[in-house]
Amino acid sequence: MIYLYIFINIIYILFSFQFFGFIINPISVYSFIWVIVTTLYNAKLIYYYDLTMFTWLIIIIFQSVYIIGCILGSGLIKKNNRNFKISYTDEKKLRVTIIILTLIASISFLESIYSAINYVGFLGLFSSSSLLYRATKSGEITGGTAYLGEFIYIALIFSAIYIKKYTFRWFLYIPIIILALGSLISGGRTAFIIAPFLMIFTMLLWSKKKREKNMFDSQKNKKFFLIIGILIFVILFFSVTFNRSQGLTPNQYTSDFMIKLMNISPASYKIYHYLVSPIGVLNEFLKNPEFDFGRGTFRPLISILNKKLGFNIKFDNRQKFYYFPVSSNVGTYIRGLLKDFKILLSLVITLLYGGIFSYNYIKSKVTKRYINILWSSTLAYVAFMSFFVWWFRRNEIWVILIFGSIFSIILDQKIKIKK
DSSP states (O other): OHHHHHHHHHHHHHHHHHHHSSSSSHHHHHHHHHHHHHHHHHHTSBOOOOOOHHHHHHHHHHHHHHHHHHHHHHTTSOGGGTTOEEOOOOHHHHHHHHHHHHHHHHHHHHHHHHHHHHHHOGGGTTTOHHHHHHHHHHTSSOOSSTTTTTHHHHHHHHHHHHHHHTOOOGGGHHHHHHHHHHHHHHTOOHHHHHHHHHHHHHHHHTOOSSOOOOTTOOHHHHHHHHHHHHHHHHHHHHHHHHHHHTTOOOOTTBOHHHHHHHHHOTHHHHHHHHHHHHHHHHHHHHHSOOOOTTTTTTHHHHHHHHHTSOOOOOOOOSOOOEESSSEEOOOHHHHHHHHHHHHHHHHHHHHHHHHHHHHHHHHHHHHOOHHHHHHHHHHHHHHHGGGTBOGGGSHHHHHHHHHHHHHHHHHHTTOOEEO
């Protein structure tokens, strides 16, 4: 079955190149990651259970509906409106916006640093990432002010636009440093994935056919910044993963090849399991589906209602663990949607999601409006990480889309469109 799925995805990806005219597009982003993780799952470096035919059918149906949504969404932009270009300069306005967003996020970061120092001491900040991660998850450490830290992702999206539109300048390192240090101290790895993805995808969206010269322009600076930024995130991601993999030993479900990889790098097991275990969870979930209307998708809203407004809505923040035969509790976006909305409504949401992503993707390529670029980059991340979890259950996505849209609309106010 895996060979048929690979063939289907090759067709989808080649079609997307022709349909959108760009290699990186809503269909290729989704199809590429799904064919990779399903192939790795079936490689059985860890002896996971075989996927059932029903699981394969669900994966293919959801992907097909998503692609239909992408095609329909692109049709919302009239062909005679695809030749508009934007002409305006807003260097100072964009620079001030990035600085404001960084300062807002810094409040949460400083609070987290203070809590971590009180827990492990200053010297333990960088050597106790696993301990800090567990303490944060268990509630022993109270992080920074809720939702403020996520503003750093909006700052990074605008930073990527600034680099492509103007050039790299020193203040653009500040949001990267803040995010990297905060994540390194907390032991979390999410930021090391979402941050570089948002920046790289945003820079790809801003690509021009003809370079426009301006007083800030410097291609060397842009390439240097991009390389250094990516290296920082990659090094820190593997550093945290390595720290959290210490003491890990092979179990009876580990293949001989994986044991050899673990002898070279103990983090190999963690990375492989991190990538492919959601497919195994989905497989087990579909054998005995559970339903709890909207509790995952509306998790951030329920949290606000309970904590800030005094509501008492019953809500379990944890996801159920499944064994296949190793354990995990994340099961792709499909499992998240099915648990929240069952199959029919889940397919409708998938169709709408594909349409909204595709619409903003094409719109951002045409008009370069901040609002469309921000939505397109964020939804691209949701599509790319769809193999892992339904990201609308996470605070980051809602903060980026809601507050990022407000800042984007402000920046878009003085846009002049020329045909």
